[in-house]
Amino acid sequence: MTSNLQNNLIAKEEVYGAKNYSPLPIVLNRGEGVYLWDVDGNKYLDMMSAYSAVSHGHSHPELIKVLTDQAKKLSISSRAFYTEPFAEYIEKLSKISNFESVLPMNTGAEAVETAIKAARRWGYFTKGIQKDCAEIIVAEGNFHGRTTTIVGFSSEEEYKKGFGPFANGFVEAEYCRSNCDCSKVCEKSITSIKNALNKNTCAVLVEPIQGEGGIITPQSGWLRQLRDLCNENNVLLILDEIQSGLGRTGKLFAFEHEGIKPDGLILGKALGGGLLPVSAFLSSKEVMSHFNPGSHGSTFGGNPLAARVASKALDLLFEDNLIENSKVMGSYLKAQLSEMKYSFIKEIRGKGLWIGVELDSTISAKKICLSLMKEGILAKETHQSVIRFAPPLVIKKDEIDWALKKIDKVFQKYE
Numbered sequence: 166m167t168s169n170l171q172n173n174l175i176a177k178e179e180v181y182g183a184k185n186y187s188p189l190p191i192v193l194n195r196g197e198g199v200y201l202w203d204v205d206g207n208k209y210l211d212m213m214s215a216y217s218a219v220s221h222g223h224s225h226p227e228l229i230k231v232l233t234d235q236a237k238k239l240s241i242s243s244r245a246f247y248t249e250p251f252a253e254y255i256e257k258l259s260k261i262s263n264f265e266s267v268l269p270m271n272t273g274a275e276a277v278e279t280a281i282k283a284a285r286r287w288g289y290f291t292k293g294i295q296k297d298c299a300e301i302i303v304a305e306g307n308f309h310g311r312t313t314t315i316v317g318f319s320s321e322e323e324y325k326k327g328f329g330p331f332a333n334g335f336v337e338a339e340y341c342r343s344n345c346d347c348s349k350v351c352e353k354s355i356t357s358i359k360n361a362l363n364k365n366t367c368a369v370l371v372e373p374i375q376g377e378g379g380i381i382t383p384q385s386g387w388l389r390q391l392r393d394l395c396n397e398n399n400v401l402l403i404l405d406e407i408q409s410g411l412g413r414t415g416k417l418f419a420f421e422h423e424g425i426k427p428d429g430l431i432l433g434k435a436l437g438g439g440l441l442p443v444s445a446f447l448s449s450k451e452v453m454s455h456f457n458p459g460s461h462g463s464t465f466g467g468n469p470l471a472a473r474v475a476s477k478a479l480d481l482l483f484e485d486n487l488i489e490n491s492k493v494m495g496s497y498l499k500a501q502l503s504e505m506k507y508s509f510i511k512e513i514r515g516k517g518l519w520i521g522v523e524l525d526s527t528i529s530a531k532k533i534c535l536s537l538m539k540e541g542i543l544a545k546e547t548h549q550s551v552i553r554f555a556p557p558l559v560i561k562k563d564e565i566d567w568a569l570k571k572i573d574k575v576f577q578k579y580e
């Protein structure tokens with residue numbers, strides 16, 4: 166199946182690269198819309214979108230135009246100076262999101278670190294927590310990135326082993342799992358968050374849906390209860406919407422499903438239009454006021470090239486109708502997948518074009534992904550037992566129908 170050309174390139178990566186990933190054996194060199202091509206010219210439907218970073222589709226012509234135009238004018242100047250694209254971009258992001266203030270970063274993990282710094286300063290300077298005592302409540306099964314601080318509060322041993330010592334000030338509470346035994350809103354989770362709250366708590370930091378954790382979708386009402394708990398205890402609610410935000414779940418932000426608004430919002434991935442790493446932390450003027458010159462920064466954060474691309478990426482969410490398409494195509498894909506009755510499928514969950522198929526222990530999600538690849542579909546497992554389907558938000562019904570036939574064919578083979 167894999168050609169010599171591909172094998173040679175894979176071998177080079179094996180020789181010269183650190184082995185911190187376990188990629189599917191395929192070497193890509195082109196992307197357009199929902200499709201990817203390998204170096205031998207074979208075509209694949211992308212149902213993974215670079216972990217939701219490519220919501221707009223590969224090489225979106227309007228984003229490429231903005232990218233190349235801006236690259237010819239000014240790309241990097243640093244924030245030692247004001248730039249035109251940055252001013253326009255943060256005004257747009259603030260107005261679209263309804264958050265007063267924006268702090269730009271590049272990768273998701275950096276924006277999470279920014280949120281942690283903001284929450285701690287707010288805790289000390291507004292709430293009056295004693296020096297170095299601030300605590301942030303995080304959820305079991307969280308994924309917020311790969312810095313040493315962030316992996317320090319992960320519950321995944323694989324992410325942490327050998328990387329300590331870790332930072333203090335993070336307390337783990339239970340997440341609301343749709344498949345837990347609680348009848349309505351997950352009482353186990355709410356109780357454990359209540360128990361973790363104390364006078365030193367400055368923030369609760371969670372994903373509205375846990376992506377890397379396995380597309381874990383909390384029961385409706387959970388996030389609203391969390392909002393109330395944070396209000397009652399004078400604690401910031403900070404949502405990591407790096408993966409769930411910008412239309413992925415069929416709303417601009419996943420928190421809209423619950424009719425709440427967090428105090429801090431972390432964005433990344435699709436914000437870069439599938440072309441550049443662009444992330445941001447958003448909050449109120451009050452929370453953001455605790456950053457002063459010298460307290461935080463990034464050489465590349467908010468650069469003119471990234472700002473122009475992100476600005477256009479935001480426009481296109483509406484111009485290309487990506488949010489609505491995610492909702493409509495997502496519920497279609499989920500409904501059709503749910504029609505497939507195979508003994509090894511435990512649960513199908515998710516919102517919008519972000520669907521997890523959980524398999525039982527008799528079958529490996531990675532093997533299914535390999536079989537899907539042979540049928541021309543690129544998907545990636547998470548946590549050994551979950552296949553994630555998260556195609557670019559531009560996907561059309563006939564493309565989904567084609568994928569469904571192939572998925573069904575692969576599932577049949579394993580039944």
Ligand SMILES: *Cc1c(COP(=O)(O)O)cnc(C)c1O
Nearest residue numbers: 272273274308309310405407408
């Ligand atoms: C991907 C992701 C991150 C980390 O983003 P990077 O750009 O890889 O640093 C953080 N939080 C969530 C929810 C993510 O999905």
